Amino acid sequence: MLFAINFYRKDFSMLKKKLLYFDYFLVFLVFCMAIIGITAIGSASRINNLEIGFNKEFLSSEFMSQIIWFLLGFIAMLFAAFTDYRFISKFYIPIYIFNIILLLLVLSPLGKSINNVKRWIFGIQPSEFCKIFMIIFIATFIDKNKDTINEFKTLFILVVLTLIPVVLIKAQPSLSASLVILAILAFQIFAGNLDSKYIKVILMILIPIVIVLAIDIISGKYFILSKILKDYQLDRVIGMVSFDLNTNDSSLYQTKNSAWAIGSGQLTGKGLFNGSMNQLNYIPYSHNDFIFAVIGEEFGFIGCCVVILLALLIIGKCLLVANKAVDMLGMLIVVGVVGMLAFQIFVNIGVASSLLPNTGMPFPFLSAGGSSMLVNMACIGLVLNVGMVKPKNLFEK
Numbered sequence: 001m002l003f004a005i006n007f008y009r010k011d012f013s014m015l016k017k018k019l020l021y022f023d024y025f026l027v028f029l030v031f032c033m034a035i036i037g038i039t040a041i042g043s044a045s046r047i048n049n050l051e052i053g054f055n056k057e058f059l060s061s062e063f064m065s066q067i068i069w070f071l072l073g074f075i076a077m078l079f080a081a082f083t084d085y086r087f088i089s090k091f092y093i094p095i096y097i098f099n100i101i102l103l104l105l106v107l108s109p110l111g112k113s114i115n116n117v118k119r120w121i122f123g124i125q126p127s128e129f130c131k132i133f134m135i136i137f138i139a140t141f142i143d144k145n146k147d148t149i150n151e152f153k154t155l156f157i158l159v160v161l162t163l164i165p166v167v168l169i170k171a172q173p174s175l176s177a178s179l180v181i182l183a184i185l186a187f188q189i190f191a192g193n194l195d196s197k198y199i200k201v202i203l204m205i206l207i208p209i210v211i212v213l214a215i216d217i218i219s220g221k222y223f224i225l226s227k228i229l230k231d232y233q234l235d236r237v238i239g240m241v242s243f244d245l246n247t248n249d250s251s252l253y254q255t256k257n258s259a260w261a262i263g264s265g266q267l268t269g270k271g272l273f274n275g276s277m278n279q280l281n282y283i284p285y286s287h288n289d290f291i292f293a294v295i296g297e298e299f300g301f302i303g304c305c306v307v308i309l310l311a312l313l314i315i316g317k318c319l320l321v322a323n324k325a326v327d328m329l330g331m332l333i334v335v336g337v338v339g340m341l342a343f344q345i346f347v348n349i350g351v352a353s354s355l356l357p358n359t360g361m362p363f364p365f366l367s368a369g370g371s372s373m374l375v376n377m378a379c380i381g382l383v384l385n386v387g388m389v390k391p392k393n394l395f396e397k
Helices: 002-020 025-046 062-082 087-088 092-107 126-144 152-170 175-191 196-219 231-241 248-262 292-324 327-353 370-388
Strands: 112-114 116-118
Touching: 025 062, 025 092, 025 152, 025 292, 025 370, 062 370, 087 126, 087 327, 087 370, 092 116, 092 126, 126 327, 126 370, 152 175, 175 248, 175 327, 248 292, 248 327, 292 327, 292 370, 327 370
Parallel strands: none
Antiparallel strands: 112 116
8 A cells, every 4th residue: 555655656746747847838839820720720611601509510620620630639749748758669660560551551452542542541641640650760760779870781771661651651642741751861860960971972962863853844854853753743843843823724723822812911811711712712722731821811921920930939949859858869759850840831831832832741730630630749749758858866766
């Protein structure tokens, strides 16, 4: 009996200590972003035209769905925050295997196809969960091999193990999600004390590739890109090179209207539910990939700046946690989360503002999507987890 009392007293004491270092401000920033997203999704799904109440149409709307997923995401965040990340990392190999199995099941007859893409199984998108799985796996792999990370063999194994899920995701096809995994790898591997000689080699390889692709695009031949990209992806690139807001090119329909919507919002926007481009459904998938266009049209330049500022503050807070992490494992996990969030935000805004070709990239915490919300909230939980672990003083056991 006394043993049980002492055990729970010690457990409560540890929880109380953790709560002292709980980053409430980071949670507040994420909540603000999610609330803005839910509001914009409500406008994008036109709940102002629905009878609000306990009716089937309203309860099945994207607006209500996002609220439910946000609440579930909050639970996932708390679970990730208070389950020691060092304990979670012990299962990095089973996590990786489970990840690969899920991705293979998507490509099997069990996978569900929507608009000619297979990305769903059992009501979830494994390509989204792959992000957090790979953040944990890559961080743990680098931490366990930190003494040999600059040996070619170790790097080769890590790259190959990362490319397997990348290839499986691209086969769905989901180019954008596969690029996120590569971005996570790039952020974590450079934060893992990678020797500068490898950075030089990578730059020596990448720079000529970029130059060759640029020449291929400028020449208008697209000989190389046509071998790499699918027809619809190539059409988007070609359209962006010769982009014109007055174009009738169907492949640029979403991007063109998104740019029009953002520009029409001007300084303060047209007001909630008053965005004509959004309300008249001129922006397909406005609740998801083009949610930033809804914010630009209805909340204007100020609304866009608020969203970008929130994103920068979230990323900045995460970087501070990474800088103060007590071990390399924690630092790498947070860096992976930063890489995932920063890359997705950059691409989403770039696509919505017509600076980048349409890749179907969701905006973290803003875009509609259950799997995306769960993963993003769980990732914030991991950041909180790392931030609550502090070095022991001389008087602690």
